Amino acid sequence: xxxxxxxxxxxxxxxxxxxxxxxxxxxxxxxxxxxxxxxxxxxxxxxxxxxxxxxxxxxxxxxxxxxxxxxxxxxxxxxxxxxxxxxxxxxxxxxxxxxxxxxxxxxxxxxxxxxxxxxxxxxxxxxxxxxxxxxxxxxxxxxxxxxxxxxxxxxxxxxxxxxxxxxxxxxxxxxxxxxxxxxxxxxxxxxxxxxxxxxxxxxxxxxxxxxxxxxxxxxxxxxxxxxxxxxxxxxxxxxxxxxxxxxxxxxxxxxxxxxxxxxxxxxxxxxxxxxxxxxxxxxxxxxxxxxxxxxxxxxxxxxxxxxxxxxxxxxxxxxxxxxxxxxxxxxxxxxxxxxxxxxxxxxxxxxxxxxxxxxxxxxxxxxxxxxxxxxxxxxxxxxxxxxxxxxxx
Numbered sequence: 001x002x003x004x005x006x007x008x009x010x011x012x013x014x015x016x017x018x019x020x021x022x023x024x025x026x027x028x029x030x031x032x033x034x035x036x037x038x039x040x041x042x043x044x045x046x047x048x049x050x051x052x053x054x055x056x057x058x059x060x061x062x063x064x065x066x067x068x069x070x071x072x073x074x075x076x077x078x079x080x081x082x083x084x085x086x087x088x089x090x091x092x093x094x095x096x097x098x099x100x101x102x103x104x105x106x107x108x109x110x111x112x113x114x115x116x117x118x119x120x121x122x123x124x125x126x127x128x129x130x131x132x133x134x135x136x137x138x139x140x141x142x143x144x145x146x147x148x149x150x151x152x153x154x155x156x157x158x159x160x161x162x163x164x165x166x167x168x169x170x171x172x173x174x175x176x177x178x179x180x181x182x183x184x185x186x187x188x189x190x191x192x193x194x195x196x197x198x199x200x201x202x203x204x205x206x207x208x209x210x211x212x213x214x215x216x217x218x219x220x221x222x223x224x225x226x227x228x229x230x231x232x233x234x235x236x237x238x239x240x241x242x243x244x245x246x247x248x249x250x251x252x253x254x255x256x257x258x259x260x261x262x263x264x265x266x267x268x269x270x271x272x273x274x275x276x277x278x279x280x281x282x283x284x285x286x287x288x289x290x291x292x293x294x295x296x297x298x299x300x301x302x303x304x305x306x307x308x309x310x311x312x313x314x315x316x317x318x319x320x321x322x323x324x325x326x327x328x329x330x331x332x333x334x335x336x337x338x339x340x341x342x343x344x345x346x347x348x349x350x351x352x353x354x355x356x357x358x359x360x361x362x363x364x365x366x367x368x369x370x371x372x373x374x375x376x377x378x379x380x381x382x383x384x385x386x387x388x389x390x391x392x393x
Contacts, residue, residue, distance in 0.1 A: 001080060003068060008052075008061040016049050017198065019156075022149050023142060024050065029117075031138045033108050035094075036119045038142030039279040039303075040214045040222070041197045044119040047142070048090040051117070059088035064097035074103040078114070087114050094118040095226055101133055108136050121222040123277045143279075143332055144196040144304055147188065147390025153201060154190075155182055161393035164334065168350070168371065171384045175377070178391070184377040188387045192321055196306040211310045215241075218278050227274060236263050237271045244281060245311035248320055250300040272300065279303050282327055287337045287345055298338035304328050318375075322386055323354045326373055329389045341367050354386065 021043050027034065029051060036044045045063075052059045060081060064074070074097060078089055094100045100120075107116060122141070151157040159181075162174060194200050194207045197214075219241075224234050239261055244250045252272075258265045275281045283297035302308050305324050308316050323343060330336050330346055339345040342353040342364045351370040353363050361382070364370040372383045379385045 001077075001084070004062050004077070004081075005060065007066075011049055011061050012053055016053060017043075017046050017201075019153055020050055021047055021142070021198070022146075022152070023047075023140060027140055028138060030115075032112075032115055033104065033133065033137040034115075034117045035124070035133070035137045035139045036117065036142060037122055037124050037139060038119075039122050039144065040218055041199055041210070042142045042144055043198045044142055045092055046198070048092065048117055048119060052088075052090050055088055058086070059090060060086050061090040061092065063092035064095075064100070065093045069097055074099065075106055078107055078111075082111065082114065089114065089116050091116065091118040093120070095120040095124050095222065105133060105136065108133075121218070121226065122279045123223060123226055123274065144306075145191075145198060146329060146332070146392065147191050147195075147387060148392075150191045150195040150390075151182055151187065153198060154195065155187065157181055159391060162388075162391045164330075164346070164350075164392060167384065167388055167391070171379045171388055174391075175379050175385045175388050178388075179377050179385075184387065191390075192305040192325060193309050194306055196304045208310050211306060215280060215307075218280060223274055223278055233267070233271070236261050236267070237275065240268065240271055241275060241280065242311075244300050245302060245307070246313070248300065248302050248308065249284070249323060251298070252296060252300055254296050269296070272297070280307070282324075282331060284327065284336070284338050284344075287339070287348060301327055319355065322356070322373075322375055326352065326354045326386065326389060329392060333393060342370060 024047060036047060038044055048061060052061050081089070094104070104116060104118065107114065145153065148159050148161065151159060159178065167174065194204060197211070199210060200207055219234060219237060223229065229237070240257065243257065243260070254265050254268055257268050261268065272281070272283065276283045280303055282301045282303050284299040284301065285295065285297050301324050302311070305321050305328070308321055308324060326344065327336055330344070334346050335348065337345045337348070339351050342351040344352045344354070346352060349369055351364055351367050352373050353359065353370070354373045357374055357376045359372055359374045361372055370382065373386045373389060374383055375386050376383070377385060379388070
């Protein structure tokens with residue numbers, strides 16, 4: 001146990017980012033079992049260490065990818081630490097531990113006075129595994145930085161979230177007030193290229209290298225073992241991702257993809273679903289369509305604009321970048337589907353066409369509750385600055 005205590009102390013006393021993710025204050029830390037799920041690099045570990053630092057010596061951190069847990073059962077470790085007075089346990093990379101759900105359930109049921117905070121991959125399902133945690137755990141999904149949060153990390157600007165209806169009604173006034181606080185062209189373009197993950201602050205010169213390594217880790221370490229994928233299927237997944245990345249937004253022809261990648265149709269659809277769950281791509285479905293991985297999506301996007309610049313072998317299509325940004329920011333807390341007219345339907349109510357500053361309104365003329373989301377600093381009428389949608393909660 002001295003080994004775990006020493007590693008935990010080293011982690012806590014090390015350099016921890018002072019700026020907290022905005023979700024930090026939304027987390028109900030007093031709950032007995034909290035699961036923080038999200039893509040690698042979004043700051044889950046930092047979030048836990050920031051919280052642990054507030055506990056002092058009352059809590060302990062350990063990661064389940066530590067070789068220590070190859071021969072030591074989580075339940076037994078916590079039982080022993082409990083006798084030493086520990087009551088709060090921060091458990092990182094819980095999906096790397098085969099008995100994660102069974103042990104968390106047993107600890108939750110056996111100890112009414114302990115608190116468990118665990119992090120895991122985006123693909124982790126609390127109803128999966130050997131025990132169903134859906135009724136016991138409080139789950140939070142961590143996304144990458146929104147544009148609003150990026151400005152907090154990069155410019156130390158603390159901006160309040162704006163709901164969608166307020167943006168639609170008062171965007172001309174709001175955009176004029178906010179745009180005075182940062183450089184629209186410089187800051188927004190930097191965010192689109194390399195501002196989605198908090199580690200952009202560490203070393204911008206190796207940012208894309210880290211992105212590439214992270215994607216490979218998600219596929220090889222998070223998805224493959226968790227879904228029991230063999231080597232051949234993993235290779236097919238990576239080939240599929242490459243094909244998609246070269247022409248996003250990608251309107252999929254599953255039959256052609258199946259032939260091109262020499263894989264069954266259902267395998268292609270399943271791999272698309274896993275890449276979507278793992279936050280590497282985003283699937284855009286038709287309106288009113290029941291979500292199922294067997295349903296072919298209307299379009300496939302990369303999950304965020306930074307991935308587009310990573311995969312670009314030639315110049316990135318700025319129109320596709322704008323659409324990806326809109327889908328990413330709105331898709332966090334709103335239902336975004338393919339629109340019959342325009343690019344996107346939001347909450348089955350609002351239609352949006354996304355484009356540059358000269359984008360005409362004619363494509364959605366006559367469509368009720370329709371708007372242009374365009375790459376401008378300040379808006380007017382139904383012409384809304386694209387960047388403003390990065391101010392949503």
